[in-house]
Amino acid sequence: YYARLEDNYTTFERVEAERSDPKAVLETFDEYPDDALGWMLVQDVVWANHEPLPEGWVRCWSKSYDCEYYARLEDNYTTFERVEAERSDPKAVLETFDEYPDDALGWMLVQDVVWANHEPLPEGWVRCWSKSYDCEYYARLED
DSSP: OEEEETTTEEESSOOOOOOOOHHHHHTTSSSOOOSHHHHHHHHHHHTTTOOOOOTTEEEEEETTTTEEEEEETTTTEEESSOOOOOOOOHHHHHTTOSSOOSSHHHHHHTHHHHTTTOOOOOTTEEEEEETTTTEEEEEEEOO
């Protein structure tokens, strides 16, 4: 289930962050980045709330094909084929914990470890794990 931290509202229904429209965001730029480093610097703005990429990869935009493509920073290899980061298995990660966090703030502190490479949640929400139901739920953080 999901829980909102600000008021401890909880729900089992999935909450999702609104993804940016890369093309619309890029239309607000005076000019597009012209290399992988430039694209790396605008990832969080142009592709806000999109799924994470594997370490060392960035999204770029092709003006000629009017779509995104992917660049590997280490060797500048590019591809239009989607590359995906391997997601953690939250249950397996949590089995390594001596104890689970007991509130939304505690869960916030372990988000990047327990749910590595999972889709981002809307601002103010965190993932938690229910031992009783053996499943993920969501909490909304206080403002």
